[in-house]
Amino acid sequence: MSRSLLKILALGVLCGALIVRPMLASAETPLCELASPAEQALGRVLASPSDFSFEGTLLLERADGREFLAVKWPEPTGGGSLRRMNTAADPVVEPWPAPAGSPDRICDVLRLYSPSLDKGRIIAGRETDRLTLSPRDSLRLLHRINIDRATGMALAMATAGPDGQMLERYEYAEIRYGARLAADIEPAETTRHDRDRVVVPGFFLILEEPDGGVFVVSDGLATATVFVEPLPIGAPGGEGAVIKGATLTYTRGVPGTGGGLLISVLGEVPLVTARLLADAVRPPKGAE
Amino acid sequence: MTTRDKDKEALSALMDGESQELELRRSLDSVEDDDALRAWWSRQQQVSEILQSQRSSQTGVDVSARVRSTLASQPQFQRNPLWSMAIAASVTLAVVMGGQALLPTAELTPAPLVSDIGGAVVPVIGAQPIRASFDARPVPISTQPPQGQGTVARQTAVAYERLARDRYLRLGAQHARAAALNHPAPFVHSMRAQTDSPLEVQDSK
Amino acid sequence: MVTASETDQKLVQRAQRGDLRAFDLLVLKYQGRISALVSRYISDPGEVEDVTQEAFIKAYRALERFRGDSAFYTWLYRIAANAAKNHLVAKGRRPRSDASIEDAEAFDEFGSSSDSGSPEAIAMGDELVGVVDAAMQALPEELRAALTLRELEGLSYDDIAEVLGCPVGTVRSRIFRAREAIDERVREQIGGGSGFR
Numbered sequence: 303m304s305r306s307l308l309k310i311l312a313l314g315v316l317c318g319a320l321i322v323r324p325m326l327a328s329a330e331t332p333l334c335e336l337a338s339p340a341e342q343a344l345g346r347v348l349a350s351p352s353d354f355s356f357e358g359t360l361l362l363e364r365a366d367g368r369e370f371l372a373v374k375w376p377e378p379t380g381g382g383s384l385r386r387m388n389t390a391a392d393p394v395v396e397p398w399p400a401p402a403g404s405p406d407r408i409c410d411v412l413r414l415y416s417p418s419l420d421k422g423r424i425i426a427g428r429e430t431d432r433l434t435l436s437p438r439d440s441l442r443l444l445h446r447i448n449i450d451r452a453t454g455m456a457l458a459m460a461t462a463g464p465d466g467q468m469l470e471r472y473e474y475a476e477i478r479y480g481a482r483l484a485a486d487i488e489p490a491e492t493t494r495h496d497r498d499r500v501v502v503p504g505f506f507l508i509l510e511e512p513d514g515g516v517f518v519v520s521d522g523l524a525t526a527t528v529f530v531e532p533l534p535i536g537a538p539g540g541e542g543a544v545i546k547g548a549t550l551t552y553t554r555g556v557p558g559t560g561g562g563l564l565i566s567v568l569g570e571v572p573l574v575t576a577r578l579l580a581d582a583v584r585p586p587k588g589a590e
Numbered sequence: 591m592t593t594r595d596k597d598k599e600a601l602s603a604l605m606d607g608e609s610q611e612l613e614l615r616r617s618l619d620s621v622e623d624d625d626a627l628r629a630w631w632s633r634q635q636q637v638s639e640i641l642q643s644q645r646s647s648q649t650g651v652d653v654s655a656r657v658r659s660t661l662a663s664q665p666q667f668q669r670n671p672l673w674s675m676a677i678a679a680s681v682t683l684a685v686v687m688g689g690q691a692l693l694p695t696a697e698l699t700p701a702p703l704v705s706d707i708g709g710a711v712v713p714v715i716g717a718q719p720i721r722a723s724f725d726a727r728p729v730p731i732s733t734q735p736p737q738g739q740g741t742v743a744r745q746t747a748v749a750y751e752r753l754a755r756d757r758y759l760r761l762g763a764q765h766a767r768a769a770a771l772n773h774p775a776p777f778v779h780s781m782r783a784q785t786d787s788p789l790e791v792q793d794s795k
Numbered sequence: 796m797v798t799a800s801e802t803d804q805k806l807v808q809r810a811q812r813g814d815l816r817a818f819d820l821l822v823l824k825y826q827g828r829i830s831a832l833v834s835r836y837i838s839d840p841g842e843v844e845d846v847t848q849e850a851f852i853k854a855y856r857a858l859e860r861f862r863g864d865s866a867f868y869t870w871l872y873r874i875a876a877n878a879a880k881n882h883l884v885a886k887g888r889r890p891r892s893d894a895s896i897e898d899a900e901a902f903d904e905f906g907s908s909s910d911s912g913s914p915e916a917i918a919m920g921d922e923l924v925g926v927v928d929a930a931m932q933a934l935p936e937e938l939r940a941a942l943t944l945r946e947l948e949g950l951s952y953d954d955i956a957e958v959l960g961c962p963v964g965t966v967r968s969r970i971f972r973a974r975e976a977i978d979e980r981v982r983e984q985i986g987g988g989s990g991f992r
Binding site: 347348362369371373381382384386396397398399407447456459472508509516518520522523524525526527529538540541542543544546549551552553554555564566568569570 | 753770772
Binding site for chain 2: 797801802804805806809814815816817818819820822823824825826827828830831834840843844847848851852855859860862919920921923924927928931942945946947951952967968970971974975977978981982985
């Protein structure tokens with residue numbers, strides 16, 4: 303077994319024994335112990351927004367600008383809805399999916415991020431705690447989340463790159479909560495963590511379409527999608543990347559005698575992770 | 591039916607979008623060096639326009655040969671550095687034991703991030719302000735200059751950066767849908783999936 | 796219904812992968828309409844040809860950015876209109892008329908203009924319309940029916956086969972034979988090349 307896998311398993315053991323402990327009135331109960339206040343805060347924020355209905359307005363900022371959104375959860379048709387308040391006079395309602403329900407997810411995140419908790423500021427008229435998720439390795443970004451002390455909702459979140467530069471953030475300006483929701487609200491889609499397929503340390507394959515050349519990996523918090531296309535004959539090898547907000551797009555051309563590959567990795571991950579994911583792509587048999 | 595008739599019938603089907611992939615390739619092979627076949631295709635376009643609109647917009651201008659020779663004279667890669675979404679069949683994702691990429695520590699102390707001064711967007715200490723005046727910005731791949739300092743190396747680097755930008759625009763929505771499911775605020779990714787507008791065609795001189 | 800943008804899709808996709816032959820077929824298909832558009836801005840025939848060529852070359856170089864959200868012709872129309880306007884600006888001249896981008900979007904597939912081109916070309920175009928009409932009328936009934944359903948009604952081969960009660964292969968063959976028959980008369984009118992002589 304490789305040293306990397308041993309390291310991940312060791313971290314998993316350090317996180318605690320496999321004890322089932324009820325958290326909030328959530329449909330999914332984590333399979334690891336959430337011992338510290340920071341771990342419990344992480345559990346709450348990953349369980350949201352499924353616990354309370356809400357409506358609110360928030361500001362999303364990235365390098366290229368800012369956008370005000372009006373969001374609502376849940377909608378009768380399932381999932382939530384959003385409207386972009388500064389792009390059109392009468393903004394259309396757009397859907398967003400319910401978050402994935404997976405009892406493994408919190409445990410995966412704890413293995414890969416170190417949580418710390420301290421007092422947060424007032425956001426949208428609510429008291430918050432500030433949860434910092436520091437990556438345990440260089441393959442992930444850093445996240446700082448302001449959690450509503452009463453409901454566990456993430457009222458603000460900032461994501462920073464490996465050099466500490468803030469990549470994107472959002473913050474609620476106002477929020478109105480409704481009733482606590484029953485635990486049987488079904489997520490619109492279910493993300494599974496196929497933990498036997500660790501592609502890059504800490505990133506599990508969660509969706510695979512080999513014939514379509516699409517692979518999705520996640521560490522429970524960050525997600526990256528790998529797209530594979532044929533490289534035209536004669537095109538030289540090379541690589542390039544752009545970043546927008548926290549989303550990195552990395553593209554690599556790999557020439558080959560039987561037909562090269564054009565690999566694109568999109569994700570909220572550092573460049574090193576994107577490169578490793580591209581390294582992981584294997585061409586079809588006979589094409590090398 | 592003669593071979594020529596078969597070629598023309600295949601082009602007729604192509605006009606109607608009824609051509610299968612293999613037949614399409616054969617049609618393209620057949621027109622490549624056959625001016626008579628190309629002329630047949632061209633006349634059929636004129637006829638089709640007349641049948642549908644009872645008008646002919648033909649001006650007598652024929653630039654096809656000039657366009658062909660101009661594009662054919664360019665290097666393959668630069669002529670068309672971006673490619674379609676045709677996908678390689680049956681690629682796989684292997685496990686990468688990239689241990690050397692990991693920092694062997696369980697406790698990283700992060701650099702100071704966003705200051706919690708209420709309300710304002712405060713730049714990260716020592717870094718650039720988050721608000722920049724450009725869109726998807728390039729990421730330096732390496733601190734080392736590209737191997738083989740020369741025009742081709744630079745052009746390749748620029749081309750792959752453009753590729754990355756294009757793939758962000760084309761594939762971003764698909765990625766955002768997958769990423770939304772793991773985010774504490776799924777609407778952030780949903781917003782990303784729909785917010786980015788396609789690049790406007792720029793006049794390049 | 797099969798639209799022009801759907802019929803272009805396969806050629807556009809191949810052209811995006813670097814297949815010049817596919818792009819050549821698109822040039823042959825649209826050069827008439829594009830040059831007609833350009834001539835609404837520019838009167839000199841030599842400049843019309845140059846700008847038309849430039850528009851297609853720009854389109855090929857920008858193909859990577861075409862995502863198929865609009866019809867290919869609409870997108871191409873926009874490039875050509877910009878090229879024509881830029882040409883005039885570079886020459887310090889004003890456009891002949893104000894052909895707007897919205898024209899292409901309103902027409903969707905055909906932005907043909909009745910007042911473009913030289914008087915000679917316009918006259919030959921009118922004559923060609925007459926030749927095609929006469930050729931259609933002279934077709935055997937089953938060939939005319941198949942071609943009408945395809946060109947005027949925009950039906951797919953499957954739908955035409957259902958309407959006519961015959962196999963898809965028969966539909967394909969009838970449409971081809973109808974086109975061949977019309978082409979014989981059109982060839983006499985305009986010669987064996989791809990444009991006017």
